[in-house]
Amino acid sequence: MTNAVSIKSGRLFFDGVDTTELAALYGTPLYVVSESIIKDRIARIKNEFLNKYPGTFAVYASKAFQTLEMCRLVASEGMGLDVVSAGEIFAALKAGADPSTLVFHGNAKTPDELRYAVQQGVGRIIADNLNEIAQLESLGAEFGKKIPVLYRITPGVDSHTHRFISTGSLDSKFGIPLNPEVRAAYMHAVLRSPHIDFRGFHFHVGSQLHDNFSHLAALDILLDLVRQVKAEFGFATREINLGGGFGIQYLPTDPDPGLSYFIEPMMKKIEEGFTSAGIPQPTVIIEPGRWIIGEAGLTLYTIGAKKEIPGIRTYLGVDGGMTDNIRPALYEARYHALIANKAERQGDTQVTVAGKCCESGDILIRDISLPDPQPGDILAVFSTGAYNHAMASNYNRIPRPAVVMVKNGSHHLSVRRETWEDLIAREL
Ligand SMILES: Cc1ncc(COP(=O)(O)O)c(C=O)c1O
Numbered sequence: 514m515t516n517a518v519s520i521k522s523g524r525l526f527f528d529g530v531d532t533t534e535l536a537a538l539y540g541t542p543l544y545v546v547s548e549s550i551i552k553d554r555i556a557r558i559k560n561e562f563l564n565k566y567p568g569t570f571a572v573y574a575s576k577a578f579q580t581l582e583m584c585r586l587v588a589s590e591g592m593g594l595d596v597v598s599a600g601e602i603f604a605a606l607k608a609g610a611d612p613s614t615l616v617f618h619g620n621a622k623t624p625d626e627l628r629y630a631v632q633q634g635v636g637r638i639i640a641d642n643l644n645e646i647a648q649l650e651s652l653g654a655e656f657g658k659k660i661p662v663l664y665r666i667t668p669g670v671d672s673h674t675h676r677f678i679s680t681g682s683l684d685s686k687f688g689i690p691l692n693p694e695v696r697a698a699y700m701h702a703v704l705r706s707p708h709i710d711f712r713g714f715h716f717h718v719g720s721q722l723h724d725n726f727s728h729l730a731a732l733d734i735l736l737d738l739v740r741q742v743k744a745e746f747g748f749a750t751r752e753i754n755l756g757g758g759f760g761i762q763y764l765p766t767d768p769d770p771g772l773s774y775f776i777e778p779m780m781k782k783i784e785e786g787f788t789s790a791g792i793p794q795p796t797v798i799i800e801p802g803r804w805i806i807g808e809a810g811l812t813l814y815t816i817g818a819k820k821e822i823p824g825i826r827t828y829l830g831v832d833g834g835m836t837d838n839i840r841p842a843l844y845e846a847r848y849h850a851l852i853a854n855k856a857e858r859q860g861d862t863q864v865t866v867a868g869k870c871c872e873s874g875d876i877l878i879r880d881i882s883l884p885d886p887q888p889g890d891i892l893a894v895f896s897t898g899a900y901n902h903a904m905a906s907n908y909n910r911i912p913r914p915a916v917v918m919v920k921n922g923s924h925h926l927s928v929r930r931e932t933w934e935d936l937i938a939r940e941l
Pocket residue numbers: 574577595618717719720721756757758759800801802803804899
């Protein structure tokens with residue numbers, strides 16, 4: 514799927530590192546993250562977006578995988594960070610990110626979170642409701658600040674993805690609907706506020722999208738809105754944020770549309786839309802998460818028991834599961850895997866890879882062909898960089914795995930494995 518994956522002497526190498534050696538050194542389950550792939554994705558964002566179009570900015574949707582090292586890496590490349598909680602702001606700042614590069618999202622930000630964001634000088638707040646605007650107004654007055662705000666809109670487009678990661682349809686907990694009365698109330702709220710620096714609009718239509726239909730449809734709606742608020746309120750939009758959602762390959766057969774496929778037609782529409790509305794070209798922001806980190810991660814497991822149910826299926830138990838990868842249970846996500854210590858061999862045994870949690874739904878991969886899998890073999894599951902470590906839990910008191918970063922043949926521990934003591938550390 515990526516050229517950071519190679520096979521030498523029958524073993525799987527990732528970014529030049531022998532994954533069977535990593536499993537032996539650090540134990541399993543283990544998240545392995547390739548710095549070279551992350552940097553390659555960021556270089557593509559620079560080539561295909563930032564350097565190609567003036568007045569653009571890219572923020573990494575850190576919810577996909579937020580570690581201090583990842584924040585530092587992204588910030589050192591000149592990108593900002595999309596954050597969705599005070600905890601994510603705290604970690605981003607601890608990592609040394611410039612607060613002015615943070616974009617704060619959320620449909621239910623708490624008063625404490627808004628206060629913290631304003632205090633810390635977070636660069637942009639993406640407002641999701643009028644209650645938030647009232648709070649920002651008084652925080653602005655209290656701290657003597659003019660707070661940069663965009664509205665997240667609900668464009669009312671259905672994206673072709675699992676409904677749990679589709680966010681742009683009208684019936685959504687995210688964003689502001691666009692009917693005229695609502696629009697007027699929201700515009701009045703920000704335009705009359707002396708403490709809000711209202712800049713424009715944001716949408717995020719969904720995640721893991723392989724066609725650009727929803728992005729383009731949402732953009733058409735946003736551009737209509739830009740014209741409407743110019744006509745009705747004399748407001749010239751200065752900034753638009755197109756969200757993330759750019760799809761990646763989980764299975765070798767998945768399409769790989771690339772970034773330009775989404776960006777190019779959107780930038781063309783923006784240029785034409787603003788020119789025809791007689792408004793100067795806006796700052797354009799994107800927020801890729803999965804696209805940067807998804808294929809940069811793989812997870813190593815040790816295979817345990819093999820259970821054959823004659824005429825039905827063979828289950829292969831591994832030492833992790835829904836605690837380190839909730840996505841199959843949460844939205845039927847599918848993954849590709851191979852046996853790291855038999856990497857050159859073709860699959861010959863049809864199995865279903867089961868996690869170790871006490872849930873029948875804890876199935877990591879349904880029906881995959883692997884080469885004579887045996888207890889002790891190391892299973893490598895690909896494209897687990899996004900929304901795996903970030904969504905990990907301690908269900909069944911299972912410690913969360915370590916994260917190891919790899920780069921051109923070298924490796925280091927980035928996040929240590931949780932211990933049993935960690936599991937009870939908060940209990941009084
Ligand atoms: C507002 C917003 N921006 C960006 C993203 C990142 O999406 P993706 O990881 O699919 O690029 C999300 C994901 O939930 C989001 O909610």
